Structure formats: C-alpha cells, structure tokens
Amino acid sequence: MRRTLRSLIGPVSGQRGFSTNSEKIVASVLFERLPVVVPKIDPVVYAFQEFSFRWQQQYRRRYPDELLDKSNSRSLQRALDRRLYLLLHGTTYGAPTGKPVWHFPEKVYESEETLRQCAESALKHVIGDLSNTYFVGNAPMAHMVIQPTETSTKSPSFKRFFFKSQVIATNKFDIGKCEDFVWVTKEEVMEYFPEQVEFFKRMIIS
Template sequence: MSRSILLSLWPRCKQGVPAYLAHSSWIPGEQAVFSFLSYGWKSFVTSGSNLKSNPIFFNGDSAPNLTSGGRIISSLVVERLPIVTPEEEPWETEYREWQARVRRRRKELPPELTEVDKGTAEDTGREEESWKPASRTTEADTSGDVRTTWRRLDRRLFLLVKDRETGEWGFPSTEHRDGETIRATAERNMQLTVGDVKCYFVGNAPCAHFRQPSGDTQFFSKVQLLQWEAKPASSTAAEDFVWVTREEVKEYISDEKLQALAADMLSP
C-alpha cells in the first residue's frame, strides 16, 4: 500500500498515526493497516504485526525495553571502504577477454587512424613495457599486520578494540548520557575512540541493537572513514585494536549471538 493511500485514511484513525509510522520508509501491508485503523496503534502492535524492517528493530525479536534499569550503550561500526576494485572472478576475466576480441574483429577504422610513424610506435611500445601496475597486496598483507587500514585493499574493514578491564574484543563503545541523542553519543564516542578524523555518520538512527546478558542495551551506529589511516586515540580505554574483514570478526568476538548480529549488520 502506498504512503498516499495510507495518509488519505488519516481521518479514520482513532488514535492517530505515530510519528514512527508517518515518517519512516516502512509501509505495512493492507491487512495490517486496516487492523490498525479499526483497533488503534496499541492493538496493532500487540497483534504481532512485523516491525523488524525498521532499522531500530534490526535482527531483534522486539523493541528494546529501555525502562528496565539497564544502561544504554552506544557502539560504533567504524568502516574503511574498499580502496581498489575486487579481484575478478575467472568467468569475468574470460568474458572481458572474449568481448575485447569481438570488438577488435568488428572494428573497421580508416587507414589514417591505424597507420602510425615507426618512431611513434616504438615510443608507445616502450611506454607500455615500462608501466607496471601497483601491487594489490600490501606489506601488511604479507606480514599479517592487522593494526593498519592498509591491508585487504579490496575489502571493507571494521574497527574492533580490546577493552583494558575485561580483555574482551568488541566494537568501540561508551555509555549514553542523559539529554543526549543516540547520534550525539555516537559522535562523542567517535571523538573519544579515534580522535579528530574525517568521517561520515550513516544516518541519525542506529543500524542495530543488541541486548546484553547484563540487561544493558547496545545500539550500533555506522561510521565511514573519509581518510585511509586511523587508529584509536592514546586516551581511549582500548588496550589494542584491529582492522578486520566481516569474516574475521568472529575470530575476535566470542558471543555467538553478537557474532550472528555482526554477520548481518556488516553485510554489504
């Protein structure tokens, strides 16, 4: 059902459409909408209608209960985007070479465009022989150094830090303060963790949440680096840090539920 149809039914609403429904990109199905119009928002939610498509309910069974006494934690998903194009699959290379052969056979150019002076041809040949593309494998890839962003240039890398007190690996986190928005807490977390770096926050809302066994609720905010080198500030509570791929995250995070959440949250 389109948004225009939903808004045209506004007068029939008994309790009004909440701001969440009116301003999100999520549009429910017809049956859910008419259930809402007939019985109100409270009955609509308790009837089991699917809300998981909204980012705040990402990979969760229900909305987090923020009145249960647990702390609110802001965690950062700091991402370094790929620097080079990914390696071609064998079939992609074969197709590209076949396509080039077909184009060469079909191409018919006049002689004045194909005939060149001998000296020019020799110069061009020497230039082609002297040019060598830069290696896609860096020194960090060879040495196994995971504490730099100059590795796995064709993959997305994510920042994980090791807590000084617990010794556990996880995403950079800090506790939410009263009066702050989640975005403001995430920005403060970024300043405390990495310092003054050029970055881009992907939206104001968190991309996922995770309920810890302790009762704390952890909200994840995505951040993309706009510079290629970054490391935690010296004043951070992190003992160590790594830049890892999506598949390597499970080597550092032991909680299976958090592993599953990270696998979905870090997918392209």
C-alpha cells in the same frame, strides 16, 4: 518537533522507548572503511610488498594464534578490495569481571541529547577528531539485548545500539584510549565474536 533521547525514555519500567530506569543503554559504532578500487598488482610485486611489511612488523606484539594472524591488521592499507571494521581491545561496559575484551568503539549513554551524539562521542574518544568520518543516518542500524550468562551472573543486562560511521579521505587514524586495536574484514569480525555470528552476519552486509 524533534524529541530528545530523554523524552523517549519513560519513567515507568517497561514503557516503550530505548531503555528503562533499571537498564543501561550503550551506543556502539561500526566504524567502516569502504573498499578501495586499485589496479591489479603483479604477483611478484605483491609478494615483495607483503614480505617487506611483515619484516617491519616482526618485532611488534604478536596476537594469540587461536584468533588470527594480525601482523598487518593495524593498518588501513590491507584488504583494499574489502570493507574493514575497527575493533578495540580494552575494558568496556558489561565485560566479565572487568577484563579487557575486543569490542567496537562504544559509550554508555549519559546525558547526550540523542543516542547518535553518544555514538559520536564514543568514536571521538578513540580517534580524537571526527573530521574524516561520516555517520550514516541518525537512527541505529541494529541493537542487541545483553543478558547475564551462567558464567557471568553478576554482569548487568543492557541494550547495545549500533550506529554506522565510515572513513572519509584518509588512510590513517591516531587511535588511542585502548590497549590495542585492529582493522578486520567481516569474516574476521566473526572470529572475535563467535557467540554473535548470526547477529553480525545479518547486520554487516558486504
């Protein structure tokens, strides 16, 4: 008989399961676009396409130089030989003083039957429709425990569980419910989360 998430959360603090009464759990989605196999482009053609794209993007919002040059990172049509991952910019649970931060699509578990359903709800909230997505497995692929730091002692401790979902048969999503978004490679992910580099190196295999 399939057990619900509620049945896994014990009533006594410290009981084995996803969480305890005093600790929140968050379902986070590693939304991934797999590499696209394409013929090699002539260097002259590639240079022209790159110039054209950057010309179109020149009046769009510029990102801090200390992060990355993201002039084309809002498109799924970049780094076609690499895996890309969706990051959102906005407020999220556990962010210091409630300020907008970069994060994966995520949602605090509330009343869903399973944690995967919570993850599906998190992704649906930002892309609106899950028709062009595929969730890999029913169980989380990894998790981390977030503890208060010296600079954010008032932030709550909680557990974040990661699920993997993949882009299927589309090259564009109408992404909303956030201040901004980017599609980044594995190496670029590390630039956004320098304090969790080792964790993401182990979790993201590509």
